[in-house]
Amino acid sequence: MKxxxxxxxxxxxxxxxxxxxxxxxxxxxVSNDTRTLNDADKLILPGVGNYATAIAKIRKLNLDTQIExxxxxQKKPILGICLGMQLLGDSSTESGFxxxxxxxxxxxDKFCKSELKVPHVGYNQVMxxxxxxxxxxxxxxxxxxxxxxxxxxxxSSIGQSFCHYGEDFIASFELDNVAGVQFHPELSQKNGLQxxxxxxxxx
Amino acid sequence: xxxxxxxxxxxxxxxxxxxxRNFRLQRVGDINWLERNYKFQKISFSLDELIxxxxxxxxxxxxxxxxxxxxxxxxxxxxxxxxxxxxxLEDAELLFNNGADKVILNSTxxxxxxxAKSIIEKYGSxxxxxxxxxxxxxxxxVVYINDGSVPIAMPFDEYLTFLQALGVGEILLNSxxxxxxxxxxxxxxxxxxxxxxxxxxxxxxxxxxxxHLLDGLKQDGxxxxxxxxxxxxxGNGLPNxxxxxxxxxxxxxxx
Numbered sequence: 001m002k003x004x005x006x007x008x009x010x011x012x013x014x015x016x017x018x019x020x021x022x023x024x025x026x027x028x029x030v031s032n033d034t035r036t037l038n039d040a041d042k043l044i045l046p047g048v049g050n051y052a053t054a055i056a057k058i059r060k061l062n063l064d065t066q067i068e069x070x071x072x073x074q075k076k077p078i079l080g081i082c083l084g085m086q087l088l089g090d091s092s093t094e095s096g097f098x099x100x101x102x103x104x105x106x107x108x109d110k111f112c113k114s115e116l117k118v119p120h121v122g123y124n125q126v127m128x129x130x131x132x133x134x135x136x137x138x139x140x141x142x143x144x145x146x147x148x149x150x151x152x153x154x155x156s157s158i159g160q161s162f163c164h165y166g167e168d169f170i171a172s173f174e175l176d177n178v179a180g181v182q183f184h185p186e187l188s189q190k191n192g193l194q195x196x197x198x199x200x201x202x203x
Numbered sequence: 204x205x206x207x208x209x210x211x212x213x214x215x216x217x218x219x220x221x222x223x224r225n226f227r228l229q230r231v232g233d234i235n236w237l238e239r240n241y242k243f244q245k246i247s248f249s250l251d252e253l254i255x256x257x258x259x260x261x262x263x264x265x266x267x268x269x270x271x272x273x274x275x276x277x278x279x280x281x282x283x284x285x286x287x288x289x290x291x292l293e294d295a296e297l298l299f300n301n302g303a304d305k306v307i308l309n310s311t312x313x314x315x316x317x318x319a320k321s322i323i324e325k326y327g328s329x330x331x332x333x334x335x336x337x338x339x340x341x342x343x344x345v346v347y348i349n350d351g352s353v354p355i356a357m358p359f360d361e362y363l364t365f366l367q368a369l370g371v372g373e374i375l376l377n378s379x380x381x382x383x384x385x386x387x388x389x390x391x392x393x394x395x396x397x398x399x400x401x402x403x404x405x406x407x408x409x410x411x412x413x414x415h416l417l418d419g420l421k422q423d424g425x426x427x428x429x430x431x432x433x434x435x436x437x438g439n440g441l442p443n444x445x446x447x448x449x450x451x452x453x454x455x456x457x458x
Contacts (some may be wrong), residue, residue: 010325014273014302015280022278049327083327119329119372121403122426123206123251123456143206143456145282147304147329147372165205187282187304189248189458 001200004040005030006067006084008057011046016081019186023197032061042200043067043076047083051108051150052095054083064101071103077177077203078103079196085172085180086152094150103178105156106170110149113166119149123188126171129161133202134174134181134195142191144171144183152182177203206456207420208251208427209445210405213237215271215287217259222433224383226336226351228258231433234271247279248458249441254375254429256307256334257287260350265294269301276302284332292321299326307375309334310348313355313362316369323370332405333371335362337392338379344392351379360396367402374400375429378408385411385432388419397424405429413444417451 003020005013007030020028029036037043045067047054058064070076080088089106091099100108111118123143128135135142144163151169154160163171163182172181179199185192214221214228220237221228247253255275257268265288276283285298286307295306295318306326311318312333322331336351337344337359344359357365366374376396378389388409397404403426406419410430419428449455 012299012304014300015276015304018278018302019280022280048330049325053325117401117403117426119402120205121329121373122208125204125206143458147282149328184282184304187280189280189456191458192280 001025002027002029002039002041003044003200004037005044005046006037006063007032008054008061008063010054010057011048011083013046015186016044016046019193019196023193025200032063034066037066037070040070040076042203043070043078045078045080045084045087047081047087049083050095051083051086051092052098054087055098055100058087058101067101068103071178075177077199078179079199079203080180081186082148082182082184085182086150088178088180089152089154092150104154104158104173104175104180106152106154106158106173108150108152111151111166116166119147120165121147124163124165126183127162129159132159132161132174134172134179134198135161136198136202138191138194143188144181144185144191145187146183148182179203204454206251207425207454209416209448209455210252210254210427210429211250211441212254212256212407212429212431213275214431215255215257215259215268218267218271220433221258222383223258223431226379226382234274237275246441247281249445250281251456252282252284252427253279254307255283255285258350259288263288265289265297269297272298272303273301286332286334289318291318292325295322295326305330305332305372307332307334309336312366312369312371313348313357319369319371327372328370329372331371332373332375333366334375334377335366336377336379339389339392344396347379360399363396363400367400371402373403373405373426375405375407381409383432384409387411387415388428390418390422393419393422393425397422400424403427407431413447416444417448417453420448420453
C-alpha cells in the first residue's frame, strides 16, 4: 500500500508519518509530484495554519486539479486532517472569503460565541455517526485532540460526526472515498491510531 | 465536552535534563538516563501533552535541542510544545520539522513581537504558546524575562492583553516563586487573572502531588495544569496521579 501525504508546504507531518509507521505502514511518501500522486493508493491532505494561504499554495502547485482528478474520477481515497479537512469543503471565511476544493459540501467559519476560549484546544469528545467506518472498533464517545479557531458545518448529508464546543460542529465526515477529520488523529493516542488504521483498511 | 489537560514539562540544558527550583537548575540525567527511567512512550498514555524547554543559559544549540526533541517524541502520539531560545522563524521551523506541534516563546514576545507575528502568520495562532514567568512583588505579579532575571516595565494585566492582541494561541503562566517547591500552584494570581484570559490558560510552578494538580484544574479559566516535577512523578507517579484525578471527577480525556 502506497500512501502519499500531499505536500504543499504547510503542516507538521512528522507525527503523521510517525503514526503511519507505528501502525505498520512503511510505504509513506510526502510529495506534490504528479507521477507520485498518480501512483498513490491513498492520499492524506494534512495542514495547519491559515486557510487562505493554504488554498493559494495548493492552486499555485496545480494540486487542486490533480486532487480532483485523483479523488473524483479515479476514486482514490483521501483523508483530510484539520486544515486539510476544511480545504476539502466549499469555502472558508478565514482571512476573507475563499473557495475550497469542494469535494464535499461544507462551509468553514469562525467560532462565534464570545464567551468561548478560541482557539478550541484540547481533547474533546466526538459523537460518531451511525455505521461510521472511521470510528470502527472505537467505543463510546471517544476523545480526540482538537486545535482550531474555525469550524465546519454542512447542510448536506456527508456522513458527519459531531463535536460540541459552544455549538455542534463537524468533527469528521466520510462520503464514499472522501474523509476528513477536524481533529488530529496523530495526536490522539490509541483512538487516533485506530482511526488512521480504519481509513487505511476500510476506505 | 472539552477536556482539561495534564501536561508534563521537561527542562533541557546542554544535552541533559534538569530539575528546576526557583529557576535554579539541577542536572538529573541525559536523554539515555531519561529513556531508561521514563520510557516516555509508555508514560505518554498518562499525559495529554508534553512540553520540552531548552533552558541552557549560554550558547544554546537549537539544532542539538531539536534532535533531542525528535528522539524524545518518537512514537509519542500527543501534542508536543517545544521552545527556549527560538530567535527566528527558521528556529521555529526546525522544531516543527523535528516533531514539535507548537512552539513556545517567552522573552522574545516582549523584545521582538514581530517574530510571534510571523510564526502565527505561517503556522497559525494555535501553534504558538506564550510562556510568561512572573514573581509576586508586594503581592502584585510582575513579569520577568531572560530566564526570570529581568523584570519588564509593562504591568501584568496589560502584558496579558498585549499577548492576546498579538494572537498567541495559549498562555502558560509560570510562577517563579512556586517553581520546584512542591507547595502547590499560585492559586491567588490564577483566581485573580484566570477568567479574564480569553485563550486557553496553562498554569505551571509548584505542583508537588496529585491534589495540587486537581486544585489547579478546579480554578475557573484554567485549561491545563503543567508539572515539571521529575522526582515526584517518576515510576508510576504519573499514571497514579491521573487515576487519582479521574477518580476525583477531573475532566480529563479517557483512553
